[in-house]
Amino acid sequence: MKPRPRLPGEFALIERYFAPLSMGFSGAYGLLDDVAVINPGPGCELVVKTDVIVGGVDFPISAAADLVARKALRVNLSDLAAKGAVPRAYLLDLLLPDSIDEKWIAAFADGLRKDQAEYGLHLIGGDISATPGLVAIAVVALGELPIGKTIRRGGARTGDLIFVTGTIGDAALGLAAVRGTLAGISREETDFLVDRYTLPRPRVPLGPKLIGLATAAIDVSDGLVADLRHICEVSKLTAVIEASCIPLSGAAAALLTDPGILETLLTGGDDYEILFTAPPMAADTIAELSRSAATPISHIGQMHTPLDGQAKVTVLGKNGSPLVFASEGWSHF
Amino acid sequence: MKPRPRLPGEFALIERYFAPLSMGFSGAYGLLDDVAVINPGPGCELVVKTDVIVGGVDFPISAAADLVARKALRVNLSDLAAKGAVPRAYLLDLLLPDSIDEKWIAAFADGLRKDQAEYGLHLIGGDISATPGLVAIAVVALGELPIGKTIRRGGARTGDLIFVTGTIGDAALGLAAVRGTLAGISREETDFLVDRYTLPRPRVPLGPKLIGLATAAIDVSDGLVADLRHICEVSKLTAVIEASCIPLSGAAAALLTDPGILETLLTGGDDYEILFTAPPMAADTIAELSRSAATPISHIGQMHTPLDGQAKVTVLGKNGSPLVFASEGWSHF
Numbered sequence: 001m002k003p004r005p006r007l008p009g010e011f012a013l014i015e016r017y018f019a020p021l022s023m024g025f026s027g028a029y030g031l032l033d034d035v036a037v038i039n040p041g042p043g044c045e046l047v048v049k050t051d052v053i054v055g056g057v058d059f060p061i062s063a064a065a066d067l068v069a070r071k072a073l074r075v076n077l078s079d080l081a082a083k084g085a086v087p088r089a090y091l092l093d094l095l096l097p098d099s100i101d102e103k104w105i106a107a108f109a110d111g112l113r114k115d116q117a118e119y120g121l122h123l124i125g126g127d128i129s130a131t132p133g134l135v136a137i138a139v140v141a142l143g144e145l146p147i148g149k150t151i152r153r154g155g156a157r158t159g160d161l162i163f164v165t166g167t168i169g170d171a172a173l174g175l176a177a178v179r180g181t182l183a184g185i186s187r188e189e190t191d192f193l194v195d196r197y198t199l200p201r202p203r204v205p206l207g208p209k210l211i212g213l214a215t216a217a218i219d220v221s222d223g224l225v226a227d228l229r230h231i232c233e234v235s236k237l238t239a240v241i242e243a244s245c246i247p248l249s250g251a252a253a254a255l256l257t258d259p260g261i262l263e264t265l266l267t268g269g270d271d272y273e274i275l276f277t278a279p280p281m282a283a284d285t286i287a288e289l290s291r292s293a294a295t296p297i298s299h300i301g302q303m304h305t306p307l308d309g310q311a312k313v314t315v316l317g318k319n320g321s322p323l324v325f326a327s328e329g330w331s332h333f
Numbered sequence: 334m335k336p337r338p339r340l341p342g343e344f345a346l347i348e349r350y351f352a353p354l355s356m357g358f359s360g361a362y363g364l365l366d367d368v369a370v371i372n373p374g375p376g377c378e379l380v381v382k383t384d385v386i387v388g389g390v391d392f393p394i395s396a397a398a399d400l401v402a403r404k405a406l407r408v409n410l411s412d413l414a415a416k417g418a419v420p421r422a423y424l425l426d427l428l429l430p431d432s433i434d435e436k437w438i439a440a441f442a443d444g445l446r447k448d449q450a451e452y453g454l455h456l457i458g459g460d461i462s463a464t465p466g467l468v469a470i471a472v473v474a475l476g477e478l479p480i481g482k483t484i485r486r487g488g489a490r491t492g493d494l495i496f497v498t499g500t501i502g503d504a505a506l507g508l509a510a511v512r513g514t515l516a517g518i519s520r521e522e523t524d525f526l527v528d529r530y531t532l533p534r535p536r537v538p539l540g541p542k543l544i545g546l547a548t549a550a551i552d553v554s555d556g557l558v559a560d561l562r563h564i565c566e567v568s569k570l571t572a573v574i575e576a577s578c579i580p581l582s583g584a585a586a587a588l589l590t591d592p593g594i595l596e597t598l599l600t601g602g603d604d605y606e607i608l609f610t611a612p613p614m615a616a617d618t619i620a621e622l623s624r625s626a627a628t629p630i631s632h633i634g635q636m637h638t639p640l641d642g643q644a645k646v647t648v649l650g651k652n653g654s655p656l657v658f659a660s661e662g663w664s665h666f
Contacts, residue, residue, distance in 0.1 A: 032567050033486050034412040034551060035380040040372060047368040052426045052462045079367040093385045093471040129385045133466015138426040140473045153366050218367060234365050
């Protein structure tokens with residue numbers, strides 16, 4: 001009836017690998033009940049976010065299970081960070097095909113354990129299901145921030161400067177490297193780029209510090225241009241950024257001699273940096289925050305009132321003329 | 334690169350079918366932001382629950398999309414109800430294979446719309462992903478109840494009576510009917526059973542009324558015996574129930590002449606009734622609640638201190654001797 005010789009039962013898996021991840025969060029009830037209880041701290045409200053990653057789509061089926069787990073968690077933490085929230089807990093839905101064995105589960109849980117320690121949150125619930133399809137992982141991240149202080153997409157104002165953390169495009173190049181379509185760089189640079197694709201570094205400590213500074217924010221997951229467009233659409237503004245101001249890693253900069261690379265960098269996605277807007281008078285405070293938080297923050301452009309009512313993103317090239325890309329970024333279909 | 338001619342883009346789908354389901358819940362931001370904000374009402378706390386259903390596993394791939402949507406939502410609402418919570422909102426992760434077309438999505442969203450109206454909750458976030466596998470739906474339900482009042486699995490005490498709402502086993506027989514392995518009953522009875530399998534009726538209005546009455550509760554999803562065992566394990570007690578006291582529908586009762594049917598009824602699962610324990614002195618209040626809420630509630634057994642330390646469930650047959658089943662209920666593997 002249910003041939004699955006490679007895995008112990010659902011309850012054994014939970015007890016062995018997942019219940020330990022709930023320890024320290026009383027509302028998780030040790031994963032021994034049907035719901036978890038969670039409440040925002042005094043003066044705070046809860047934010048929730050869910051993102052799914054699918055084997056063969058969002059990560060290679062052969063990827064190491066601990067890294068898959070950490071990516072599944074981190075892509076959600078990145079959204080919380082961009083909104084200014086501190087992560088508190090998460091739920092985990094696992095769809096497991098027959099090809100998954102207990103060793104995979106053990107490594108997966110170990111990846112979660114590491115990231116729980118790094119980001120200070122706990123597993124508080126979930127579901128494990130067999131699937132005739134491929135492995136899929138849905139994470140629901142719960143965080144909190146001061147009441148009414150969520151940094152929205154829609155708060156940007158005309159004249160606001162546009163900033164982005166870290167470097168852009170490394171993950172897209174890393175994916176190209178995984179696929180074997182990247183040439184002309186050193187082994188060290190390739191390893192760096194693949195790592196940037198495999199294990200995002202969400203800006204969890206920085207995000208909450210942007211409350212009161214950023215007028216709008218989003219994490220860069222679909223691609224810099226596409227995500228900036230999301231801010232433009234909801235803020236009903238247009239954005240102009242300068243290609244030469246986009247922060248690049250050394251590995252990415254070395255590849256810029258290929259004329260097609262810039263589009264990959266700006267539209268490839270999976271960066272998990274924070275893209276945000278802030279009024280010009282906040283620029284000094286942001287520069288100081290960048291230093292104190294040891295996080296690069298680059299000024300890349302400015303928001304404008306659209307002359308034609310169109311909320312769009314313009315990327316200016318070296319000679320000051322707009323660049324045209326085939327696609328602005330990733331769409332799930 | 335991404336062949337999916339049958340569906341419009343992710344953002345178009347959200348705007349067309351899912352954003353309307355968020356209207357009326359301000360913290361959902363019209364599904365135009367990366368997170369949703371939710372807070373418990375005064376004196377309340379939030380509970381969260383997630384359950385996944387997978388095509389070909391939890392529902393037939395050919396099932397009507399609106400019913401798939403409603404089942405995906407309702408299995409989660411059933412958990413909230415059994416814990417005493419009032420549903421407030423939900424998140425939705427959709428994994429869509431190429432076989433899904435826009436008509437399916439439209440029907441799916443329509444099913445959600447109907448259930449939102451019926452149960453008074455809103456969609457506040459989610460994710461849509463392409464999958465090379467089968468359709469899968471993960472729902473995260475959020476509800477609230479008075480602080481500290483969650484009806485846990487572990488609160489049962491020796492001497493508590495065991496109660497269950499509605500009738501047990503109909504869905505298991507309905508699944509058998511769908512599979513074509515059920516004979517000897519009328520067309521009307523078959524339709525009734527299939528409907529019980531297809532569209533659960535979670536006890537949403539009743540659940541919160543059990544706060545202060547029930548010492549422990551769980552919804553019957555894995556099977557009556559298996560779920561009662563979950564209560565026993567966490568409460569560290571043993572349970573004795575009488576087969577003749579298990580509430581059956583007319584259709585199920587008519588099939589009892591087949592000696593194997595009783596096991597199907599008690600271990601088949603998918604009932605989405607509430608199984609709970611309460612002290613004997615609460616019996617009159619529970620009978621009155623059953624009348625006022627127009628919800629059948631049956632007394633089926635009692636909790637005992639285990640003589641051998643084993644938390645187990647004993648089902649007594651007509652002659653008073655224990656029945657032995659091959660399996661206590663559904664496991665996902």
